[in-house]
């Protein structure tokens with residue numbers, strides 16, 4: 001049997017043990033495990049990597065613990081604007097959405113953009129109109145309301161500042177979510193979904209929905225999903241850079257991820273991390289922050305979730 005492999009993340013950032021209770025840690029780990037279970041079960045049943053990453057990300061979007069879907073942060077208007085993207089490494093097909101509101105699973109909409117439209121990237125109201133046409137599930141404002149997120153926003157509302165939900169200053173620790181997978185046909189895929197940054201304004205778009213910045217997949221090299229300060233990931237074209245280092249320089253997955261996150265990204269002042277997978281199922285979980293919510297499972301006996309640095 002071919003290798004099967006799935007990796008997920010729930011955001012990188014300053015995840016301090018001092019502000020983590022045993023109870024919370026269990027809740028995060030359970031949520032990560034649920035997402036791994038859901039995605040991996042599909043892979044085991046012969047589903048494609050693109051279905052598996054969508055499924056794992058949907059699970060994380062449905063959890064209030066992570067900054068995506070239900071747990072999305074508040075923008076400067078006190079509402080939510082979500083971003084997501086998905087990419088199929090076999091065909092290089094991709095779908096992305098940005099600044100959307102009310103859609104329960106943004107990653108599903110990104111998938112519909114990929115499968116059911118002639119486009120790659122839809123934005124705002126247009127994306128929401130498309131979501132209605134293709135039958136995406138919408139949810140009320142109450143569904144997306146989270147007291148903790150609201151308090152986070154109130155603290156910086158009106159200051160003109162915006163922050164990662166897991167920024168250094170705030171010791172907050174929920175994040176963007178993502179998944180990468182290898183299926184039994186040898187195809188890889190990547191998916192990423194986020195609520196972006198607390199108090200963001202002016203229609204700010206992060207790296208998560210930008211193909212090549214926060215998300216990328218190519219069977220020839222790797223599938224990558226990123227998390228961190230999006231502006232730097234856009235400038236570093238981080239996900240594509242990992243792929244390029246493998247393709248043009250012949251680096252292995254681990255070396256390429258290390259080079260990008262520990263050297264190139266740091267050089268321009270960016271903090272964050274990524275998860276990546278190659279066509280034989282090697283997995284890299286690389287970050288330059290205190291921690292990253294993450295997990296991986298393979299049919300070679302690997303099955304783990306973790307939060308802090310090892």
Ligand code: ASP
Nearest residue numbers: 175176196206227228230
């Ligand atoms: N990368 C995301 C953004 O900048 C934030 C995150 O990873 O939590 O929108």
